[in-house]
Amino acid sequence: SAMQSFARDVKIFAPYSIYKGKAALSADPRLPTFRKLESGGYRVERRGVILLTFWPAIGERKYDWDKRKVFALSATEVGSLISLASKDSCEFFHDPSMLSSNAGQVRKSLSIKAHADGSGYFISLSVVNNILKTNDRFVVPVTSAEFAVMRTAFTFALPHIMGWDQYTNQLPHGGNQS
Amino acid sequence: SAMQSFARDVKIFAPYSIYKGKAALSADPRLPTFRKLESGGYRVERRGVILLTFWPAIGERKYDWDKRKVFALSATEVGSLISLASKDSCEFFHDPSMLSSNAGQVRKSLSIKAHADGSGYFISLSVVNNILKTNDRFVVPVTSAEFAVMRTAFTFALPHIMGWDQYTNQLPHGGNQS
Amino acid sequence: SAMQSFARDVKIFAPYSIYKGKAALSADPRLPTFRKLESGGYRVERRGVILLTFWPAIGERKYDWDKRKVFALSATEVGSLISLASKDSCEFFHDPSMLSSNAGQVRKSLSIKAHADGSGYFISLSVVNNILKTNDRFVVPVTSAEFAVMRTAFTFALPHIMGWDQYTNQLPHGGNQS
Amino acid sequence: SAMQSFARDVKIFAPYSIYKGKAALSADPRLPTFRKLESGGYRVERRGVILLTFWPAIGERKYDWDKRKVFALSATEVGSLISLASKDSCEFFHDPSMLSSNAGQVRKSLSIKAHADGSGYFISLSVVNNILKTNDRFVVPVTSAEFAVMRTAFTFALPHIMGWDQYTNQLPHGGNQS
Numbered sequence: 001s002a003m004q005s006f007a008r009d010v011k012i013f014a015p016y017s018i019y020k021g022k023a024a025l026s027a028d029p030r031l032p033t034f035r036k037l038e039s040g041g042y043r044v045e046r047r048g049v050i051l052l053t054f055w056p057a058i059g060e061r062k063y064d065w066d067k068r069k070v071f072a073l074s075a076t077e078v079g080s081l082i083s084l085a086s087k088d089s090c091e092f093f094h095d096p097s098m099l100s101s102n103a104g105q106v107r108k109s110l111s112i113k114a115h116a117d118g119s120g121y122f123i124s125l126s127v128v129n130n131i132l133k134t135n136d137r138f139v140v141p142v143t144s145a146e147f148a149v150m151r152t153a154f155t156f157a158l159p160h161i162m163g164w165d166q167y168t169n170q171l172p173h174g175g176n177q178s
Numbered sequence: 179s180a181m182q183s184f185a186r187d188v189k190i191f192a193p194y195s196i197y198k199g200k201a202a203l204s205a206d207p208r209l210p211t212f213r214k215l216e217s218g219g220y221r222v223e224r225r226g227v228i229l230l231t232f233w234p235a236i237g238e239r240k241y242d243w244d245k246r247k248v249f250a251l252s253a254t255e256v257g258s259l260i261s262l263a264s265k266d267s268c269e270f271f272h273d274p275s276m277l278s279s280n281a282g283q284v285r286k287s288l289s290i291k292a293h294a295d296g297s298g299y300f301i302s303l304s305v306v307n308n309i310l311k312t313n314d315r316f317v318v319p320v321t322s323a324e325f326a327v328m329r330t331a332f333t334f335a336l337p338h339i340m341g342w343d344q345y346t347n348q349l350p351h352g353g354n355q356s
Numbered sequence: 357s358a359m360q361s362f363a364r365d366v367k368i369f370a371p372y373s374i375y376k377g378k379a380a381l382s383a384d385p386r387l388p389t390f391r392k393l394e395s396g397g398y399r400v401e402r403r404g405v406i407l408l409t410f411w412p413a414i415g416e417r418k419y420d421w422d423k424r425k426v427f428a429l430s431a432t433e434v435g436s437l438i439s440l441a442s443k444d445s446c447e448f449f450h451d452p453s454m455l456s457s458n459a460g461q462v463r464k465s466l467s468i469k470a471h472a473d474g475s476g477y478f479i480s481l482s483v484v485n486n487i488l489k490t491n492d493r494f495v496v497p498v499t500s501a502e503f504a505v506m507r508t509a510f511t512f513a514l515p516h517i518m519g520w521d522q523y524t525n526q527l528p529h530g531g532n533q534s
Numbered sequence: 535s536a537m538q539s540f541a542r543d544v545k546i547f548a549p550y551s552i553y554k555g556k557a558a559l560s561a562d563p564r565l566p567t568f569r570k571l572e573s574g575g576y577r578v579e580r581r582g583v584i585l586l587t588f589w590p591a592i593g594e595r596k597y598d599w600d601k602r603k604v605f606a607l608s609a610t611e612v613g614s615l616i617s618l619a620s621k622d623s624c625e626f627f628h629d630p631s632m633l634s635s636n637a638g639q640v641r642k643s644l645s646i647k648a649h650a651d652g653s654g655y656f657i658s659l660s661v662v663n664n665i666l667k668t669n670d671r672f673v674v675p676v677t678s679a680e681f682a683v684m685r686t687a688f689t690f691a692l693p694h695i696m697g698w699d700q701y702t703n704q705l706p707h708g709g710n711q712s
């Protein structure tokens with residue numbers, strides 16, 4: 001059916017973006033891909049993530065999107081973030097070249113640190129690239145209200161990036177089934 | 179397809195309304211609008227909100243809808259409200275003419291104040307209009323049970339006003355796709 | 357379209373039922389009805405509820421469905437139940453004949469009382485009918501695990517009984533729209 | 535309608551899997567089945583579950599799927615798990631041959647024990663089979679982040695395994711209904 005094939009390819013852009021003094025941060029979900037099995041079923045092929053994008057301020061209310069760096073939160077990292085207590089902190093490390101010959105050359109770390117007074121968090125991304133000899137660091141202060149949006153939206157998105165939204169009862173609601 | 183075009187324009191009216199002695203308060207979500215991109219994707223054009231409407235009592239069980247004033251909660255303000263602890267308070271300020279030549283002439287403030295005993299909240303809207311020389315103020319006491327409904331319904335609605343409900347896996351469930 | 361008209365009328369029976377020594381209790385949502393407006397939109401006509409049904413045990417593992425009594429929880433009563441702390445209690449009163457000439461003749465009360473040790477709740481329904489001279493009382497002890505199911509399922513159902521699940525973004529996902 | 539009949543039978547494989555030193559654990563929901571009533575409605579016939587599968591490690595990063603054992607969590611057991619406080623524990627017992635002549639011959643127990651420091655849980659499955667004279671035991675340490683994923687995904691799935699996702703408002707969104 002042409003309509004459904006079309007629907008599968010529609011790209012949605014609805015990031016949650018936070019603009020602060022030195023950098024901006026946006027979050028949006030990337031859904032898993034499914035592989036069709038010979039049995040007719042579908043298996044998750046690549047897990048979904050929530051993609052965090054950081055890009056630097058280069059003047060008043062001006063930000064440079066070309067200098068963005070990303071960090072892709074796995075389901076388990078999302079679980080860590082949404083269950084963070086108001087005074088807790090957590091840190092994740094990624095090596096985008098893991099298992100390749102460049103393993104260890106690029107190190108990304110994302111840290112979420114609570115303000116001492118519980119009024120919010122610092123979310124920081126550090127990217128050290130030994131090949132390009134670059135070292136990028138972004139820090140975005142996030143208020144409790146903004147973090148509550150992230151927590152709620154990530155909790156909503158988690159079953160979708162896991163593919164669990166596909167486990168949905170499909171009654172033969174209409175038509176002439178026997 | 180005519181059916182789907184039609185569906186997009188259907189307006190739904192399902193406000194959650196609370197009628198109290200001096201005023202009534204209702205809440206309902208307003209979804210974002212999307213703009214179709216040349217690439218075929220869709221980008222959020224105008225963010226959704228949860229619209230709070232206040233209107234005054236003018237007699238026993240009689241309320242004057244014509245005197246209503248509204249306050250449109252952004253995603254981040256919704257995040258603040260749904261994460262409010264049982265003894266906390268918060269306040270938001272809006273200038274509906276911001277960035278126009280009337281900036282600063284109309285000031286709206288919404289305040290949510292917990293009762294000292296944790297039994298509920300006062301939700302108040304104040305609208306000061308220097309052009310019309312008007313000053314409206316509404317106060318609606320909200321019980322914990324009513325606030326729990328708002329918290330649950332707003333938590334449900336938040337991903338929708340952000341447009342995140344559109345990030346949904348679309349398996350080719352039926353038909354004759356290859 | 358015949359298919360969709362049909363779909364609207366499909367009745368679903370998926371109660372959550374708890375069978376205990378003296379009575380059984382089941383819960384299931386009843387959705388709101390909508391009225392079509394001349395503008396083409398839809399307005400909630402009758403609010404949805406979560407229906408609690410109690411029926412008595414009449415022997416070992418035998419229960420008498422014909423002697424059932426119901427209590428229809430409004431959205432706000434559901435809000436009260438799902439926000440109940442583990443040692444709290446609440447009670448609701450209904451008069452099914454309110455505003456009729458039989459007002460006050462039938463009194464229903466539903467009470468939810470926490471066990472002192474936080475291990476669960478007693479959920480009780482009392483129905484006093486002065487016309488039929490009957491007085492029914494059901495008490496069902498509910499464990500914390502069973503109450504957690506009710507809390508989770510009621511939280512899921514609340515936006516549906518309010519009609520908020522109809523506020524859903526409808527992108528023109530497929531077809532040949534311009 | 536052929537399309538919808540097809541859709542009902544699509545199998546989805548999107549387990550949440552945790553690989554640890556001695557065993558792996560995966561979770562995925564199994565939806566209820568519905569029976570069509572003569573009235574045209576649908577009643578839940580077999581309740582859904584969340585299926586936990588354990589299988590042993592047989593070397594570094596190698597696991598033996600053929601030696602897997604399963605434990606099917608009922609809605610109420612899911613309620614127990616998702617409401618577990620960070621220092622609590624719980625245990626469930628199943629007899630897969632209950633009500634048959636083999637009753638009592640196979641005993642399964644699933645236990646969830648919090649680490650003393652609140653940093654996670656041990657999830658263990660023990661299967662004692664008196665007929666085959668086998669005794670299997672799996673222990674999987676689960677971090678708080680992994681448990682948060684399970685809690686969030688199970689909370690999402692619970693209304694689906696109960697069949698409550700079928701109570702969904704079906705407005706005549708399109709077409710030419712009168």
